[in-house]
Amino acid sequence: MTLLLLVRRSLRQHALSAVVTALTVALAVGLLMSVWMVKRQAHDTFTGQAGGWDAVLGARGSKLQLVLNAIFHLEASPGNVAWDDYLTISSNRAVAAALPLAIGDNYRGFRLVGTLTNLPAVAEFGRNQHLDVENGGRWFEDGYREAVIGSFAARKLALHLGDEFHPYHGLNFDPKNEHQEKYVVVGIAKPSNTPMDRVIWIPLAGLQNMSGHDPSTVSDVSAVLIKLRSPIVGQQLDVLYNRQGNRLTFAWPIAREVAFLFDRFGWFDRVLSLIAWLVAVVASGSILASIYNSMSARRRELAILRALGARRQTVFSAIVTEAAAVAVLGLLPGYAFYFAIVGTAAAIIRAQTGVVLDAMAWDPVLVWAPLALVGLSALAGVIPAIKAYRVDVAGGLAPES
Template structure:
């Protein structure tokens, strides 16, 4: 009988204790690999929120503030940009395309973004992916709206359904634009970005909502302009919140950025979204390191538990070791037996932990997509994760040297001695 077969039979004889030890290692492995997978996917989702956009331009503010309200739709702009300034800057010969956005309204806690038709062919996220429709099409009518996937799923909206937008950003606004309802013209596919939690309408639609508002105050019944009447009005935007810029050549990015930052008519800021996203991740990414450290400590605790279990069982196995010695097993065989048992604990714990992890990922992937907009890819373990697994198996085997050395030193006479 080989030492491996002997180790398996020995563990089978103590299967309850062995299974509990393997389970504790598996849980710690699943936690460690799960945190690592979440960390990688969260960073990928975060940094790929916007792709293919060379510059984001808004009113003078910090780069992080501009990034938050223009890309993540969090917070408010310090000021708006006049439409004339937008047209002047985007007429630069270096500009290939531009996407204006206007913020301010909401619907049941979801942000309403006014934009142009250029949003659909030119906006990119992830690995240079364009926006795609699950159903419907881009807005075409003045009162058309395109819903992000999370908005449609959480509110249960369907195509051609009427929705009423609210003034301001409160989830329970008291000022609703109920005289000008919008029709759901399209629903986007999930992107894993803030676009999933956005309602897109035209810039003219934004103007139509507020054409009869004066200084931010709702109109009274006598001054209100109906939806039918507003269609005949000139709805040229007067201001926008920010705009995305795609350049014909990235070589001109710094020149155009300097032009925006030094624009004499208005105080504005142009940022490189990739750089700003990196800066923002440095601020919010510290939590990932803390989670990873906690997971490593849990794995260490699991391995120490394994070591404790083996050491505790040694006193009960002294006679077993003595019998093995009496039938010809050398001290080296005893040492190898204990080492192989520790390695089996590590290998079985890692395999079971991986199975736990993938089962959990299959279960929570839809929930994370809907609730957090986080797309967790269910793929084979990466290089870093494989290194974690090998390291855990190596540590388990290495820790096995402690009980192996103690068993090695036990003498045959000591093992056969009956203790009173």
């Protein structure tokens, strides 16, 4: 109790430096938790974003590029897949479902993806959750220039049911490349918190036959999404397409390909973590400096406490507790920093990929990072505490000249 009173009063006496130092701690703890959470959630969310698909079949090339293009709707397609290849894999007994995708146009930067009308039945997100449209809408029908807009794209493009738009050629928006065809919005997809929210879905034939496209590839598709009846057959198809064949690429399993991407950028995580830890060390250093610098002014106060019977260990503990208390003061704003940073990062990631990170999700880092900072700060308090421990009582009590 006495210790807490001593600490509380000391913090009040040195309020300005305590607040500034606590804010440094807040920044450090906020950064630490944010870096950790964004890294972990991004990894978990991206590797879990296969939409219920097991594999992607595409033109010969990079598996990762194939996955990014077909699942995350990022990157360009490495090439085309002939319609016969789609028919071949879709009729394979080991394949439970195969969905062709045609990619190559956009509307104001949001991709148009041509596919079959059974998309909502076969595409999944989460556990047995299927894409659905908001009330009043419906899915597009073959043979019509109809579109279903992903929830995020609809919001950003301010598209509503019944609106009409002209697609643009290519994956990047260029006003000069407007297609003549006019599409009507017949449905707005409900949010799935996946990359599918950023997509404008249209019939497969619509995209294949869009004006200006190469007539010789009109029946081709960009990729085929595949669900397997059993994971074992993935191995067989891997051998069939990737080792024995040389025209196509079979990206399987999808999560492993995404994990490779994260491994490739592992150095970036480590740099961010290092920066966060450096800020933590600087924060602890500033606690050390601020308390240490105040020790001369507190020499008399410490001597009085000792004269009143406080033992050396008591004043030592008071200083260490004070250092830890400054860190504790920084924890609340630290969480505020954390929510601000993760919230901003989540908004950027969602805008760029459609993947949603949850800033409110629980993770042990939300406990161990603050505890580590408090521990580090208490450790920083040891040096000034040693000075307090050694204070010369008789000298400190002498009247000041």
